[in-house]
Amino acid sequence: MPRLKQARFILMLVSAVCLSACSDKSANEWQLSESNHSVRHEAGLVAHNNTMVLLGGRGERPIEVYDSEAHSWKQQLTPAQELHHFQAVSHDGLIYIIGALTGPWPEETAVSEVLTYNPDTQTLIASHKIPESRQRGAAGLVVYQDELYLLGGLTNGHMGGSVPWFDKYNPQTGHWQTLPDAPTARDHFQAVVVGHKLYAIAGRQTSHATGEGMSLTQAQLDVYDFNTHTWSTLPASSNLAVPRAGNMASAIGKHIMVLGGESSAQTLAHNEVSIFDTSTLSWQNAEPMQEGRHGSGVAIIDNKIYTVSGSGKAGGEPELTTMEYLNLNDFDLANTANSAISFGQAFTLDIVGPEVSETDSVNPFTQYLMRVTFSHPSGQTKVIEGYFAGDGNAANTSAKAGNIWRSKFTPQRTGEWEYSAALYEGEDVVFASEESLTAMSPIAQANGTFTVGKVRPNDGFFAQNGQLSVKNGYFFFPHTQRYWIKAGANSPENFLAYNEVDGTYRAAQQARDGEAKAPDFIHEFTAHVQDWKAGDPTWQQNKGKGIIGAINYMADMGMQSQYFLTMNINGDGADVWPYTSHEEFERFDVSKLAQWDVIFSHLQARGIMLHVVTQETENELLLDGGNTERLRQLYYRELIARFGYHNGLVWNLGEENGPAEWSPKGQNDEQRIAMAAYFAQNDPHNNPIFLHTLPSASDKDTILPPLYASAFDGMSFQVDNRETVFSEIMKWRRASVNNGVSNNDGWAITMDEIGMWHTGAKVDADDPTHDSLRRHALWGALMAGATGVEWYFGAHQPHNDLSSEDFRQRENLWKQTKIAADFFNEQALSSLKPLTDGQGLYHMQSDTVDIIYFLPMSSAELPLAAGLYDVTWLDPISGARMHSAEVEHSGEGMLKINVPSDFAQKDTVLVLERKTPA
Structure with missing residues (x-):
């Protein structure tokens, strides 16, 4: 991902592209190196103010901050209290530790307070008390719209007590709100937010008291929708293929990366890296880490995703002296592997440009143009123009300003598509001619591929049928060759x-x-x-x-x-x-x-x-x-x-x-x-x-x-x-x-206003x-x-x-x-072709069927082709259908049809389907 204009613009791709097809395999591998951090496991790693902070772990471990220029860790405060088994988050200048454990295995106790750490002042304070009835550790913690959400955890250390609890904490007021339980109790996992949804992935139900300390791993994914305030469990097809706990997890675009972990299935810690696409609800394996580990976290800094510390085997040892990273400049994990959108779905592409507002003197609606060219091997090419999307989440934030330009394209062909995207800046550039655009240099650009798979069986009517069109005077879907009327x-x-x-x-x-x-x-x-x-x-x-x-x-x-x-x-x-x-x-x-x-x-x-x-x-x-x-x-x-x-x-x-x-x-x-x-x-x-x-x-x-x-x-x-x-x-x-x-x-023609x-x-x-x-x-x-x-x-x-x-x-x-x-x-x-109007009936006819709509009448004479006809009557009010005896017509003159007595005093529909010629 190239840096453009002194890194003012960052490309952010938000849909599926290529992983296994990337040509430079070495560039996509995890880079492993020795590190001078204080070894630890069951720790927290978090990105904070463009650096990384390593906190906690079993024993008395110092808080350390990574110096990216010296490529070394520098020690800060050593907490007076042992802290481990937590997911740290950075918010509003502070690092929050909520839902941690303290004390030795296996009867650890839950930390009873919300802890905040300020790396600038090197101070760790207890800001608010956690309600006694909601205290636990080994829980997942996320930030969403300035509030913190705590999910799952253990109430009785490793002896047991895995819970599905879900709580909201306001860091300004200290207010604690109990929310609906998740469908699944889990601990030893990390929660992730993508868009307006929280994802609970991996983890286990720890129960050392019953001899099930590591065996009860969770494969299913639970999802909380912040818009609807409801939980759901994704179908089994979305389960994590290699269940494990003690894993690390991070959102990357609309995807979730799950790294490492431990399980009873193997002695070594897991090195698997799995990518979940939140739009297709599907998984893809990425390049594994060089060293398996569990009990740490991940941080994304300077477009690299890092993990450090942790344990190399299931349990507590060895505590690792290494760190490793994947360079996202060479390999854009926001666009994963063979992770296809299904037919009928939109491919969304975002470019992050300059920060502007609806009301700026520089008008974002005329001064910037996003243009994306999509190409298919069949030769089909589509040019899609994007739009200013504010902060990318304006429906929920009411944002008037932001730096996101977005395009949406719904391909009508399956298979692999290529795209080339560019963001232009200039006076009235949205009205620029093709010649003018050709002469301009884009301020941001992107190239890539994505795959369109088959339609999903449970997708809706328009996804199933594809793009609406018109043919032979009717609405028509080219994908399914289906004619359609609306109502x-x-x-x-x-x-x-x-x-x-x-x-x-x-x-x-x-x-x-x-x-x-x-x-x-x-x-x-x-x-x-x-x-x-x-x-x-x-x-x-x-x-x-x-x-x-x-x-x-x-x-x-x-x-x-x-x-x-x-x-x-x-x-x-x-x-x-x-x-x-x-x-x-x-x-x-x-x-x-x-x-x-x-x-x-x-x-x-x-x-x-x-x-x-x-x-x-x-x-x-x-x-x-x-x-x-x-x-x-x-x-x-x-x-x-x-x-x-x-x-x-x-x-x-x-x-x-x-x-x-x-x-x-x-x-x-x-x-x-x-x-x-x-x-x-x-x-x-x-x-x-x-x-x-x-x-x-x-x-x-x-x-x-x-x-x-x-x-x-x-x-x-x-x-x-x-x-x-x-x-x-x-x-x-x-x-x-x-x-x-x-x-x-x-x-x-549609009849729309009577x-x-x-x-x-x-x-x-x-x-x-x-x-x-x-x-x-x-x-x-x-x-x-x-x-x-x-x-x-x-x-x-x-x-x-x-x-x-x-x-x-x-x-x-x-x-x-x-x-x-x-x-x-x-x-x-x-x-079907209409034949007559008025005179008490409407008549449509094809080579095989006649449809007659009768206004209230007892009989009518109809011009029909020769043949033997099945007869069906339809009540247009109730929808009831009645089959009558077959009728035969020689083709000479008119065929008289008597309306059944049950239908004679009201309008009715007659369907005559010709079976054989007379």
């Missing part, structure tokens, strides 16, 4: 105006004729807190449960899409934007956008498509007067860089786009075409590009034809008269095919059966070849398009929608 909610449009998202407020309160009135509150989704489940994401320890619970509810109802605005400045809600304020268009709110991505990731994990609507009719001209110039490009670039990696995402470039009677100033044809062209040229993930239409048929006649030759993949329809849904979709599907859209595949504007979809209490919506907007749209339906909540309804807090108010509608969506997703969609 979900078109409201509330200000879904992201959530009270626990940073920087969210209402800029103005307005109620225009023909629009919903924004409520006095920002969304809380309190009704859905009950739907949040243990293990679901939150941020800042407990925020997000309402909106995450709402997502859970909709997913449980079978919904697979959610419509939301990402910018409604000057619009109906005036409460959603990505910026630091509603008046600033060149600075983005880093923590807000990170929290949005927590929400988006959960939508994806629950199989819900992201319907990202970038503007509404009231602000079409807000950025660059409607052109795609500086402000609009900056906005779109940020959306693409941050969120484009999600597999199931559609860019919708404008709600009710274009001039209308009630909004006469809007974008023109050229501006619409330019927006679509920008996304087509700059989104490396090729997410589908849609436009939301105005409601009337005449508006569509004016605005849509000039877009035939544009980069739009589809249209998001608004229709004011629900009884014309079928005919309007039929008309534009055919017109787009006839005018050469997408090589004659035509536009994909009129009239004031009514939309009523709540169940006012319309329990939703007959007109089901018949005309739901089945009418899908029978016309629409690739999805969403429900708009109306402007003058309870729980309307801006105020809705409880999706349960329309539960009957979700149930009926799921029946229709499930039915069509069972069909060979691309081969």
